[in-house]
Amino acid sequence: MKAKFDNGKCYACGKTWKLGDEISQTGKSNSKGNPAWCVDGPNCQGNMQTSGTIGYKASEDKVIWKEPGELTDDEQVLIDGQERVEALAYKITKETHPDLSENSNGFGMIVNAKTMQLLALMQIKATKESS
Numbered sequence: 481m482k483a484k485f486d487n488g489k490c491y492a493c494g495k496t497w498k499l500g501d502e503i504s505q506t507g508k509s510n511s512k513g514n515p516a517w518c519v520d521g522p523n524c525q526g527n528m529q530t531s532g533t534i535g536y537k538a539s540e541d542k543v544i545w546k547e548p549g550e551l552t553d554d555e556q557v558l559i560d561g562q563e564r565v566e567a568l569a570y571k572i573t574k575e576t577h578p579d580l581s582e583n584s585n586g587f588g589m590i591v592n593a594k595t596m597q598l599l600a601l602m603q604i605k606a607t608k609e610s611s
């Protein structure tokens with residue numbers, strides 16, 4: 481619709497309009513609970529930022545982590561082994577990339593890759609020993 485008043489302003493993105501400019505409802509409500517209007521309508525940038533943040537937060541809140549309770553001896557061996565392999569992977573990564581920050585994503589990804597490689601090698605070794 482055409483704006484019925486001058487100096488209108490979108491509450492979400494801050495874009496302004498003049499009397500007679502084409503504006504449409506964004507599908508959201510403004511701070512007073514009335515339908516919000518914007519020159520960009522449903523494509524209002526403030527609208528997208530808001531819904532994006534809410535959507536992200538909602539999915540973040542939905543994660544349910546389960547407590548394992550008491551561990552069996554076998555499970556404890558697995559955890560000890562996992563920590564050992566990760567420590568070895570850390571040692572290899574630190575030696576091959578001494579200048580890389582330990583807190584960087586890159587360092588974490590290399591440790592992760594080395595962990596997988598070590599596990600694969602351990603499996604080959606175990607298979608050879610048992611045959």
Ligand SMILES: [Zn+2]
Binds near residue numbers: 491492494518520526
């Ligand atoms: Zn807007």
